[in-house]
Amino acid sequence: MTIHEPIHEPIHEPIHEPIHRPLHRRILLAKMGLDCHDTGIVTVASVLRDAGYEVVYLGLHNFADRVVKTAIEEDADAIGISFLSGQHMTQMRRLIEQMQSEGLRIPVFCGGVIPDDDAEALKAMGVADVMLPGLLSSDVAARVEGLLARGAA
Amino acid sequence: MSDAAKQQPAGRARDYEEQLFETGAGIGIRALYQPEDTGDFDVGRDLGEPGDYPFTRGPYPGMYRERIWTRRFQVGFGSPQETNERIKYLHGQGANGFVITIDLPTSYGFDSDDQIADGEVGVTGVPISTLEDMETLYDGFGPDAVSYALSIRPPVSAVTLAMLASVAERKGVPFDKVIGTQQNDPFYQMSGGPLQTVTQFFPLDGTLRLCVDNIEFISKNMPRLNWMVTNGYNLRETGINAIQDGAFTLGHAFDIFRRARERGLDVDLFPRRASFFLSCSIDFFEEIAKFRAMRRIYARTMREEFGATNPECWRLRFSVQSAGNTLTRQQPQVNIIRASVEAMAAVFGGAQSIHLCSYDEAHGLPTEESSRMALRTQQVIAYESGITKTIDPLGGSYYVETLTNDMEAAIRARLADIGERGGMVACIREGWLEREINAERIKNQKDIDSGRRNLVGVNRFRIPPEEEVPIATHKIRADVWGARRGEYLRQYRAGRDPQAWADAMAHIGRAWKAGENMVPALMNAVKNKVTMGECHEAMRQAQSWSFR
Structure with missing residues (x-):
């Protein structure tokens, strides 16, 4: 059996030195369910590494128990999940339920192809931010920084 | 942030008219093309006649004068019953070709009631768990009357092919009358990218064996059924450029052909029904040149390297989908324009079948209204624009012929590189392809961040969010669909002979x-x-x- 281990090494070497490394914080990124569109999340992993974060990317086909267990073991400061094929409501509900049952209180954000009304429903469910297509790298980094700051406040 | 500030491009995106004179893949573009720029271009050798070797001008002699490309409808959602009803409705409206999209659990070989299918049943396509499901899809039609292209890959395509053959038997349709397409790409079908998609739920060697089993069964029994070995579309959607697209797509097809030949299959027979599913992206002339160059490389490789003597085995035929990764969520109606440009490039490139992305695809699954708009776009091009009325209208253009030559040389160079690495399958197994893809994805984002690449509505010409038009999306009822399918399968299993x-x-x-x-x-x-x-x-x- 092939198990996709967390990838710690950078997917590529950052081209630019990050302007500031304020946090040295660790972000857990994962795809959930059977969706396998990973362009967005691989790009976000690179953007966040360039912005000075430590990123643990869990790969595809994760379910809530594994994401939460890894977040606890890796002492992650936030969790980010990406969707393209319409699983966002089911999987985020499962993830938040699992976080509650494990007592894990860190910000969770998601992104991808998500209709506007679902994005609102996700926020109402407790998702800290929903990042929709068409963001520049600087926007992504700023929004992650923002949700971590709110989480710490 | 004030509205005025929001309208400014963020980051380092430029707001002045600076142009880069190169194609998306980085081929330099001159101010003007003259006869001498085409180099040793030889009309007889490099262009030929439409429908003749090396097929630069198109795979068929009459092209769109004889038959407009197929405008396929993409269907598949909820359940086999709902999908069949939709097909019957569209068939009544005159459609006879359908791309059947399959839901994710089925795409990985899981039944609708498997725990892993939670929240995914019927969402991205139709679930097919039983022979009865396949019979339901064909309710009212024989597999000799309507053409279904099943978006499915091995190992699952071996089971769907077995289901199709069984439906034909039960309906009394001889195998040699069965039409349609079984997509049979072992690697790129699951959105092209990570090796994990093709190794997590089934062993890779088993997948490759079933791929060749299907080719063997189809070429020996179902001479009218197409099989599609290369889903270059999903590969391109990962973000690679047009040169990589051409090379990785052809390299993969040739590698699978070598395996089929090793099985003892006849190179003058089995490639006849091979076809390609390709992306048409936004860089207009580069895409046209890509299609023309791919046809030429395929013809030359099949004749000279594989030694095929049957001209049908030299002819690359392809269906096109417009590039989903060129769509924006911002100002989504602009995506109709992008799809139009891409559709025209596909027509100038000589496509056999076209499906355009709906303008709302960055918001959610397309609606009836947005799907209809995508079809109407094609109909305007086919029936109003007049661009179909002569064959290969760009043939002989100094620029298009030069760019076709440049693309051919660049794709060949990458193919040689892949050959030195042991072929495309080895490149995929070893992780090389995934590294190439990831590097290109990250470059794309940096190019949009810096404004090196223009994306209207994202890094240029933005509007404030409150001016955006609300978009209605297709409603997903995954819980309802999943529960219904669970009950169906419970009864199906209860009703069978255990022995x-x-x-x-x-x-x-x-x-x-x-x-x-x-x-x-x-x-x-x-x-x-x-x-x-x-x-x-x-x-x-x-x-x-x-x-x-």
Whole structure:
């Protein structure tokens, strides 16, 4: 059996030195369910590494128990999940339920192809931010920084 | 942030008219092309006649004067019953070609009631767990009357092919009358990218074996059924450029052909029904040149390297989908314009079938309204624009011929590189492809951040969010669909003969271990009510392999 281990090494070497490394914080990124569109999340992993974060990317086909267990073991400061094929409501509900049952209180954000009304429903469910297509790298980094700051406040 | 500030491009995106004179893949573009720029271009050798070697001007002699490309409808959602009703409606409106999209659990070989399918049943396509599901899809039609292109890959395509053959038998349709397409790409079908998609739930060697089993079964029994070996579309959607697209797509097809030849299949027979599914992106002339160059490389490779003497085996035929990754969520109606540009490039490139993305695809699954708009876009091009009325209208253009030559040389150089690495399958196994893809994805984002690449509505010409028009999206009822399918499968399993089922499961194991072509064993299985998921479990067990 092939198990996709967390990838710690950078997917590529950052081209630019990050302007500031304020946090040295660790972000857990994962795809959930059977969706396998990973362009967005691989790009976000690179953007966040360039912005000075430590990123643990869990790969595809994760379910809530594994994401939460890894977040606890890796002492992650936030969790980010990406969707393209319409699983966002089911999987985020499962993830938040699992976080509650494990007592894990860190910000969770998601992104991808998500209709506007679902994005609102996700926020109402407790998702800290929903990042929709068409963001520049600087926007992504700023929004992650923002949700971590709110989480710490 | 004030509205005025929001309208400014963020980051380092430029707001002045600076142009880069190169194609998306980085081929330099001159101010003007003159006869001497085409180099040693030879009209007889490099262009030829439409429908003749090397097929630069198109795969068929009459092209769109004889037959406009197929405008396929993409259908598949909820359940086989709902999908069949939709097909009947569209058939009544004059459509006879359909791309059937399959939901994710089925795409990985899981039944709708598998725990892993939670929240995914019927969402991105139709679920197919039983032979009865396939019969439902064909309710009202024989597989000789309507053409279904099933978006499916091995190992699952071996089971869907067995189901299709069983439907034909039950409807009394001889195998040699069966039409349609079975997509059969072992690697790129699951959105092209990570190796994990093709290794997590089934062993890779088993997947490759079933791919060749399908090619063998189809080429020996169903001469009118297309099989699509290369889903270059999903590969391109990962973000690679047009040169990589051409090279990785062709390299993969040639590698699979070599495996089919090693199986003893005749190179003058089996490639006749091979076809390609390709992306048409936004860089207009580069895409046209890509299609023309790919046809030429394919023809030359099939004749000179594979030694095929049957001209049908030299002819690259392809269907096109416009590039989903060029769509924006911002100002989504602009995506209609992008799809129009891409559709015209596909027509100038000589496509046999076109499907355009709907303008709302960055918001959610397309609606009836947005799908209709995508079809109407094609109809305007086909019936109003007049660009179909002569064959290869750009043939002989100094620029297009030069760019076709440049693309051919660049794709050939990458193919040689892939050959030195042991072929495309080895490049995929070793992780090389994934590294190439990831590097290109990150470059794309940096190019949009810096404004090196323009994206209207994202890094240029933005509007404040409150001016955006609200978009209605297709509503997903995954919980309802999943529950209904769960109940259906419970009854299906309760209604079968346990001994016949057990015998059919054992037969799969024996056939696998004996190295037989698996399609007949899978036909026997589905006729004895073995489900999609159970077929896969039996094949995994035969390989002493488990993922759970």
